[in-house]
Amino acid sequence: MSALSKWSFKVSSFIVGEDFWRGIVAIIVFLIFWEIGSRSEALFGFAFPWVGQVPAPSAVLKEIYRLIQEPSFWHSGYLSTRRVLEGFFAAMLVGIPLGLAMAVSRTFYGITFPVFEVLRPIPPLAWVPAAIIFWPTQELSIAFVTFLGAFFTIVINVIGGAQSIDVRYFQAARSMGSSTFDIFRRIILPGVLPSIVVGATVGIGITWAVVVAAEMISGGGSAGSMGGAAGGGLGFFIWNSYVGGSYTQIVAGMISIGAAGYMSSAILRKIGQLLTPWLAEG
């Protein structure tokens, strides 16, 4: 069976399968409850606790429809995405080599890991004020905090991945006369790749969380001066919607962030699968 026909078989059997329909039913029920809950004041004369204050799905949908036609909204999305990618790639660039160095050299590990472990429990957001003091621009400070978010996860995963490479691969390679560089390129790198992928997928979720938080806290960064309700990134957008009292926008913003985060994870996972085809073999 060709790859395409295999995939379409999977998709079609998934859609017909009970999995899919039960999930759909559940989501619809959830949306109905939400709708009723939001309108509880109008429908029942008193507002349900919690849900009663939330804007209804129908209103949110309308808001989303309006927002996707506004360029400033997409600009916010772009800003947030850019920050996520910057921080994320910086974390990979620094984290992977550092992790490998720590895994390979016992001495280096002994020196750096304790400091690493001490810094790790400090939540990335706690670094925000320190970062603002240290870095010249606000953009850089957000990038730094974002970097921290993914950095720790990636390093831990790389170390774990390098540790779990079966020592016999090295023995086999050495017995065949491989040079150090060869061993690095052909054994360590592919061996660590699955863990890097896992670390990256988890790390990007954290990065999104940190970006949104940082945007909220530091008021959107240097681009915040663009004005309007949709400047300065999605986090800032949500906060501004709250301040401006537009609750439907809040939820619309949340949904957009959720969607963006989900898509970036999915894309990463797909890239990961392409890079490690040997894992897919049954």
Place this chain on the structure above:
Amino acid sequence: MISAPRGGRGDDTARTKQFEIKSHVMSQTELSHSRGITATRGNTDGHVSTLALTFHRAALWLQSPRPYLMFIGFSLFLGFWYLAVEVWKLPRFAEMPGLTTVVSEWLSKNPTYGLSIFMEEYYLHIWVSTRRIAIAFFLATAIGVPLGLFLGWSKRFKQYVFPVFELLRPVPPLAWVPLAIVMFAGSETPVIFLTFLASFYATALNTMLGVESIDVSYIRAASCLGAKRWQVFRHVIVPGALPFIFTGLQISVGVAWFSLVAGEMVSGQYGLGYVINTSYTMVRYPTIIIGMVTLGIVGYVTSAAIRMLGNYMMQWRTRELALGEER
């Protein structure tokens, strides 16, 4: 993946040392092979052997190069900080509080900015943050673990509930802040809700994963032996998922601190996140660092506490790992 044979280069023994990756971090196995005290056969007196074990491990640790490397690492880090701010006065570090300033502030009986280990307010903030974490974490565990267990155990339940669960998950905790403020009255509840949410997802997901990764042979064996479904659940599923549950709980506590700090920085009064934020706005820079360090310590302690609880509850695992034999 392995390259074609080439002429051997250099010294074989050097390469051996360089690629001994497995050994140096697997301290458990190292220790277990060298220790004279093993989890003894049939010895149910846990207390004596654990204590002796701890002393033995401590002695071994002191004999290894690890404490000295650790010392070097910290000296480099702290030394650089000290030098960069107070001696070389690097321009980038101009506004940063120096190491000595922070330490003296932290340990002073009469701190300039009001926060040190002798100040009551310091402990108040720690207490407030910890209390929030405790409530949120407890709730998240109480709801998340059973939910995760059922999601893993009943396929039908998962089909209904998991899609909704996954729908809400991608929204980062902080994005919930404004909505939480709208939904919940008061200033405490939104912050706790936020923390709860993040914690809950981590716990439920890991628990579910734990149940799903239980070897089906255990379940089959139990059925063969006459266990009914609820008995299988109680005697196989729950203990079998315990390792994953505890990993999940450790992650969950970390995530909880993450969200709590974020929440405290945006809204709420008191608490370590609040301290850090206000210290910044009120230009009390050394206190920022004090807050960060405190956060690190408290965060580490809570994680470690859970890990120790897990080790205690899963005696069978600790003993198995301690032996580390070839099987």
Place this chain on the structure above:
Amino acid sequence: MTTQPAYTRSSAPVAGVAAQARKGGVRIMDVVKRYGTQDAGVLAVDHCTFDVPAGEITVVVGPSGCGKTTLLNAIAGFHSLTSGSIYLDNEMLCGPGRLKAEPGPDRIVVFQNGALFPWKTNIENVAFGPIMQGYMTRKDALEKARDMMADAGLRGIENNYPGEISSGVRRRVEIVRALMTDPKILLLDEPYRALDSLTKSVMHEALLEIFYKNRVTIFFITHDLEEAIFLGHRVVIMTTRPCKPKTILDIDIPHPRDYNVLTTKRFREFMDETAAAVHEEATKAFAAGEKER
């Protein structure tokens, strides 16, 4: 004595054994098991028919992945049949109208990789069956477990966890656990596969000792021909996937057996008769690219 798989084999009690009613006789009739759909599926078992006489050890030998575990799972109640039927003591276990049996304490499985619960001590494991089924109090069950373990030469490790003992000993504990509930038939799915051959030979003698004491019917799956001939009253050699009995042997080497049997002339004669057949199937399996499970 080699017989072609025909349905003329009688199910009368084996001559010369005690007259007490033996339980656990299984009759497999024309069983077919297909995974997946008619076109895109995999045929695992293809019209399999043979007997497992009560009170005897029947060993099924075949290359990896040939479907013999599927048969065992069908008897145990973990998988359903596509067609055909299986009888236990002349009562239908599964068949037309009820394609899947329920797992139960009368047919206990000992698994390939061991399924002793790592979170319970050995004695809690052994006592698990009666406690779950409720026909013994916890105290009584633990006492009986202690006795049975001592009987099997496993005294002293009651309070250890499975993770603390060697895998060979773990297997023996698992077998004791299985015997606690007095099952009709014991289903062993390549239980000694992961052990080294020295431990294996000890395990074999231990298993036979248990068998001589309890006379429970044993249905044993392996890929090791020597193991099969050494243990079994009857050896069924399966073809490669989809599996079907290729040859059925009655091993007339007298019981009780011990490891000296391995060097007897009769044993070698059996090996000669069957080695070619097994090798043929193994080569076919290898060519078909069967993967290890």
